[in-house]
Amino acid sequence: MTKSPKILVIIPAYNEEGSICSVIREIRALKSDMDILVINDASTDETECLVAEMNEVVLTLPFNVGIGGAVQTGFKYAHENGYDVAVQVDGDGQHIPGQIPLLTEVLQTEADVVIGSRFIETLGYTTSWVRRIGVRIFMIVNSLILKQRITDSTSGFRAYNKKAIAFLASYYPHDYPEPESVVVLGRNGFCIREVPVKMREREYGRSSISAFHSVYYMIKVLLAIFVDLFREKIVH
């Protein structure tokens, strides 16, 4: 009697006019009845118009709130509208929508949170050495805190179930949210799984993390994770 779950694909987008349409087209090509929600984080380009022209729901924020706040808007929407599953896919074309079923399958059987990881198998993804060191540090931190190996905690290609959506709608880190949210979710008893995925190099726009900000990023996130360790667990 299992009825198919209501799935929402959340796409945070900041100035992604070059890629947003093809991301939406690729999701439609999956031919499953997933709903699409684009969170336009006060883009200054044509992102909003393009999404509206494709007749998908777009929430435009009045000013730029950053990736954390943008994605959380999506969780709130999913929570209010009773979705069973939320999949986060970046608007820059880095994530391959064709791989969404890989995430949702695992989510339905054995986890609350599924992360698409580039590093489980080295599936043809090259990245800068700064990023590699960062990824390595997060891996060690996660192993220490959660006693679980999370290979790609910076990945924003994720699927969440209803329980995780309700939690994240209230508690989601503001900026650079990915690694911190892994720790917060893990410490609050959510079951996290990773599945290997491939990612593309960005074609348009630029990454939300420039080389210049990498050090600040690491310090801020590690500080946040450190403080999280001393916070009481959130009852949910």
Add this chain to the structure above:
Amino acid sequence: MRIQIFTVLIAVILLLVIFQLVRKNKLLEQYSLLWIVSAVLLIVLALWRDLQTWMSNLIGIYYPPSALFLIAIVCGMVITLHFSVVISNLREQNHLLAQEVALLKEKVEKMNPDA
């Protein structure tokens, strides 16, 4: 030196208070960083006498421990300036929100005039 002990004591208390504020979600991590850097800087300078003397010679302070005061004041100024920028930004966003709400209200009222 008493001034050194005093400085370290203040800086450590400051660090503990900041930690507690962040832990209780009353201070965001990004706004705690400048405080933490300032406190650590003061501790290092208070304990490392040679650095203190070197710095005092460099900027012409005759009594090295007063370099601590200078650093503390500069840190305070940097933090205050940082918050001025943050507040200006918040004010800007607050305006935007108020305007957005007013426009939405008008739109909603137009949609159901009886309500």
